[in-house]
Amino acid sequence: MLKFGKKKKYASIPSEQSKLDVPEGLMMKCNGCHKIYYRKEMKKNIYVCPNCGYHHQLNARERIESLFDEGTFKEWDEQLTSSNPLEFPGYEEKIDKDRKKTGLNEGVVTGKGMIDGQETAFSVMDASFRMGSMGSAMGEKIARAIVNAQNESLPFIIFTASGGARMQEGVLSLMQMTKTSVAIKRFSEAGGLMISIMTHPTTGGVSASFASLGDYNFAEPGALIGFAGQRIIEQTIREKLPDDFQTAEFLLKHGQLDQVVNRHDLKQLLTTLLEMHKKGGEHA
Amino acid sequence: MKQVLEFEKPIVNLKEKIAELKSFTKDSEIDLSEEINTLEKRLESLEDDIYSNLKPWDRVQMARHQQRPTTLDYIQELFTDFIEFHGDRFYGDDEAIVSGIAYYKGNPITVIGHQRGKDTKENIRRNFGMPHPEGYRKALRHMRQAEKFNRPIVCFIDTKGAYPGKAAEERGQSEAIARNLMEMAGLTVPIVCIVIGEGGSGGALALGVGDHIHMLENSTYSVISPEGAAALLWKDSNLAQKAAETMKITSYDLKELGIIDSIISEPKGGAHQNVKEQAENMDKVLQKSLTALSAYSTDELLEKRWEKYKQIGDYKEN
Numbered sequence: 001m002l003k004f005g006k007k008k009k010y011a012s013i014p015s016e017q018s019k020l021d022v023p024e025g026l027m028m029k030c031n032g033c034h035k036i037y038y039r040k041e042m043k044k045n046i047y048v049c050p051n052c053g054y055h056h057q058l059n060a061r062e063r064i065e066s067l068f069d070e071g072t073f074k075e076w077d078e079q080l081t082s083s084n085p086l087e088f089p090g091y092e093e094k095i096d097k098d099r100k101k102t103g104l105n106e107g108v109v110t111g112k113g114m115i116d117g118q119e120t121a122f123s124v125m126d127a128s129f130r131m132g133s134m135g136s137a138m139g140e141k142i143a144r145a146i147v148n149a150q151n152e153s154l155p156f157i158i159f160t161a162s163g164g165a166r167m168q169e170g171v172l173s174l175m176q177m178t179k180t181s182v183a184i185k186r187f188s189e190a191g192g193l194m195i196s197i198m199t200h201p202t203t204g205g206v207s208a209s210f211a212s213l214g215d216y217n218f219a220e221p222g223a224l225i226g227f228a229g230q231r232i233i234e235q236t237i238r239e240k241l242p243d244d245f246q247t248a249e250f251l252l253k254h255g256q257l258d259q260v261v262n263r264h265d266l267k268q269l270l271t272t273l274l275e276m277h278k279k280g281g282e283h284a
Numbered sequence: 285m286k287q288v289l290e291f292e293k294p295i296v297n298l299k300e301k302i303a304e305l306k307s308f309t310k311d312s313e314i315d316l317s318e319e320i321n322t323l324e325k326r327l328e329s330l331e332d333d334i335y336s337n338l339k340p341w342d343r344v345q346m347a348r349h350q351q352r353p354t355t356l357d358y359i360q361e362l363f364t365d366f367i368e369f370h371g372d373r374f375y376g377d378d379e380a381i382v383s384g385i386a387y388y389k390g391n392p393i394t395v396i397g398h399q400r401g402k403d404t405k406e407n408i409r410r411n412f413g414m415p416h417p418e419g420y421r422k423a424l425r426h427m428r429q430a431e432k433f434n435r436p437i438v439c440f441i442d443t444k445g446a447y448p449g450k451a452a453e454e455r456g457q458s459e460a461i462a463r464n465l466m467e468m469a470g471l472t473v474p475i476v477c478i479v480i481g482e483g484g485s486g487g488a489l490a491l492g493v494g495d496h497i498h499m500l501e502n503s504t505y506s507v508i509s510p511e512g513a514a515a516l517l518w519k520d521s522n523l524a525q526k527a528a529e530t531m532k533i534t535s536y537d538l539k540e541l542g543i544i545d546s547i548i549s550e551p552k553g554g555a556h557q558n559v560k561e562q563a564e565n566m567d568k569v570l571q572k573s574l575t576a577l578s579a580y581s582t583d584e585l586l587e588k589r590w591e592k593y594k595q596i597g598d599y600k601e602n
């Protein structure tokens with residue numbers, strides 16, 4: 001098993017910086033081993049370093065491309081975007097900036113499509129949009145996706161990536177945790193299959209709601225996953241945290257995950273799981 | 285010692301002055317009753333003025349007041365025969381949350397709430413009302429029992445938030461909170477949540493999925509403390525006062541945002557001035573909620589719960 005470089009990033013801090021950790025340009029330097037690669041080469045390897053195995057973040061489009069059968073993905077609620085409910089100074093400008101930068105209207109893309117011929121509902125968060133922080137628009141899109149999945153009797157797969165709450169929406173942001181969780185409960189009661197894949201980083205309110213509520217919960221190697229920020233924890237308990245604290249591997253060790261899955265194995269795993277849940281167990 | 289808040293100082297000063305004059309007249313021949321009368325009138329209007337113009341930051345101080353009544357105080361006032369039950373059956377007993385059953389107007393109910401300490405010693409035992417995962421899991425265990433025995437659930441919310449500790453993360457604090465949100469969504473009995481002090485983030489929310497949510501007038505409900513918000517947004521925790529306003533965390537804000545059902549008024553000067561009066565105000569609201577909710581069939585109850593949370597949020601579709 002390869003050892004992945006730990007990204008020392010603090011949780012639940014949607015700051016000004018809203019870039020992915022994939023460096024730009026023709027060449028890119030791996031965040032794990034710092035070797036220089038052609039971007040094209042890295043892209044072909046779905047941004048997993050061929051040398052050290054570091055999983056660089058994917059944006060929503062790249063994730064969809066890496067999983068869905070070509071041309072099958074149909075997006076839902078593409079136009080839905082944030083308003084400024086608290087009239088928070090400067091919030092609209094920040095949203096506009098990220099809309100231009102990412103081509104997205106919100107930090108999550110939802111829809112349905114085929115993975116190896118099997119239809120599924122889908123949500124993928126994009127950390128390049130306001131650090132994937134959750135506000136009303138994100139909560140609404142995810143809740144609708146779950147409702148659509150239920151109405152169309154589809155499984156629901158979610159890829160999480162979030163710095164936590166969208167501060168500029170205050171308590172409305174907090175309430176999206178409840179909204180999505182109520183939707184999941186209804187979906188689950190109706191027999192729906194939900195799979196959660198936590199990617200780097202999945203923290204704060206997202207970690208403490210839908211990310212943890214899959215029938216199966218997976219994570220990508222090295223991903224930072226946790227509720228409280230590490231700086232706050234260190235200040236509170238006045239001791240240094242272990243190096244692997246709040247990594248996917250740490251969560252697996254503590255019984256909080258079903259598996260840590262290499263990005264190259266993900267599609268096969270999802271395909272098999274979807275296949276296994278297609279029928280209600282016909283043991284003729 | 286009674287804790288005096290910054291904005292209350294003019295009131296306290298005036299009260300001291302009146303007391304001084306009174307004790308002076310007792311020991312002397314001079315009649316100061318007219319002066320005292322004037323000052324007492326001024327005190328009344330000063331109190332009205334100060335307490336009816338509380339700023340969000342003042343309310344934050346009220347919500348955190350050392351003498352502010354806690355869950356156990358309200359249990360004592362509102363219910364009879366309270367029996368506390370301990371432990372989550374997985375790991376331990378988290379005393380930051382109390383949980384049990386009692387009678388409310390002759391009917392059994394399940395009551396769960398965050399519990400702060402009254403002094404340092406108790407606060408350490410109760411971790412200042414900041415739960416660990418076993419606290420949420422204990423709460424959920426009792427909620428399921430409430431469902432089994434068809435008892436309504438009352439939750440008192442009073443926490444700075446989930447405890448940011450290493451052990452809490454190791455034991456799956458994210459999962460514990462998330463699980464409560466999801467399971468509370470499906471409980472087939474009425475749930476009434478009342479924010480009595482601070483409603484801090486995920487730690488509050490884990491007891492907060494109710495059919496009706498009420499807030500005491502001077503309580504707060506927020507995604508992060510004003511100090512935390514100021515540090516994150518403006519890199520300056522001294523701007524907490526500004527953050528308390530910008531983040532919209534008071535009962536009046538929450539009502540306007542369409543999140544809570546009602547504001548429970550507090551006695552002049554805050555809940556700690558008169559616990560009995562506070563409990564009476566709460567009693568009226570609680571009874572009304574439970575009466576209304578008990579009229580629904582299970583399907584209606586769950587459908588309305590979904591409708592309630594479905595509409596929370598503000599976004600655009602262009």
Ligand SMILES: [Zn+2]
Nearest residue numbers: 030033049052
């Ligand atoms: Zn590398």
